[in-house]
Amino acid sequence: MNLADATTVDSAVTGPGATRVKLTEIFLSIQGEADSVGWPTVFVRLTGCPLRCQYCDTAYAFYGGEWSSLDDVLAKVAAFETKHVCVTGGEPLAQKGCFPLLQKLCDAGYRVSLETSGAIDVSNVDPRVVRVVDVKTPGSGEVERNRYENLEVLRPEEQVKFVLCSRADFEWARDFIRERRLYERCMVLFSPSYGQVDGRDLAQWVLDERLPVRLQIQLHKVLWGDTPGK
Numbered sequence: 001m002n003l004a005d006a007t008t009v010d011s012a013v014t015g016p017g018a019t020r021v022k023l024t025e026i027f028l029s030i031q032g033e034a035d036s037v038g039w040p041t042v043f044v045r046l047t048g049c050p051l052r053c054q055y056c057d058t059a060y061a062f063y064g065g066e067w068s069s070l071d072d073v074l075a076k077v078a079a080f081e082t083k084h085v086c087v088t089g090g091e092p093l094a095q096k097g098c099f100p101l102l103q104k105l106c107d108a109g110y111r112v113s114l115e116t117s118g119a120i121d122v123s124n125v126d127p128r129v130v131r132v133v134d135v136k137t138p139g140s141g142e143v144e145r146n147r148y149e150n151l152e153v154l155r156p157e158e159q160v161k162f163v164l165c166s167r168a169d170f171e172w173a174r175d176f177i178r179e180r181r182l183y184e185r186c187m188v189l190f191s192p193s194y195g196q197v198d199g200r201d202l203a204q205w206v207l208d209e210r211l212p213v214r215l216q217i218q219l220h221k222v223l224w225g226d227t228p229g230k
């Protein structure tokens with residue numbers, strides 16, 4: 001499959017009546033990132049992503065996957081008997097079926113979070129979902145894909161995440177959040193790109209600058225390394 005195929009994974013399932021999603025995996029793990037870090041969480045990983053960040057650790061979700069009805073996904077999630085659910089990818093919002101899936105998960109009473117690249121409009125996501133929206137840095141290789149309008153619609157409990165690949169990325173992100181006073185709108189997360197920035201260096205940079213951001217170390221990688229399905 002080429003890149004164009006990956007970006008149009010949803011072409012057969014469009015509109016509010018979408019009843020299925022293309023699924024890479026569903027698994028139970030510890031939430032390793034964002035405000036809900038540490039909670040046992042069911043991860044629903046949808047297939048496909050239109051971006052190609054150089055540090056991507058879920059490239060195995062770009063292709064393949066299996067179509068599943070939304071009810072099937074709900075049944076698989078229920079089997080884990082866990083309150084927290086994270087819908088992720090890939091880029092889950094590249095599939096129109098993601099929107100009704102999020103709604104159904106909320107209707108079923110789960111605490112639902114969504115991890116999204118920031119390249120797709122998040123304004124139509126069910127308001128009960130906590131959106132965790134990336135801002136891609138220059139070091140990601142995908143900075144031009146940022147849809148900055150997304151930042152305008154975030155609520156205080158929602159989160160913007162920067163994965164930083166270098167000191168230059170840190171300075172870019174620092175200036176970005178200061179110019180927009182982003183930390184007054186929502187929670188800002190800074191995370192070192194695994195293997196590219198030392199977490200201790202990033203911690204020191206944040207402290208030196210007195211930045212009102214939360215440092216994130218990917219807990220699941222501390223526990224299990226860079227292992228798919230963890």
Ligand code: SF4
Pocket residue numbers: 049050051052053055056057058059089090091117
């Ligand atoms: S947006 Fe996420 S899934 Fe897509 S390439 Fe970037 S890191 Fe990987």
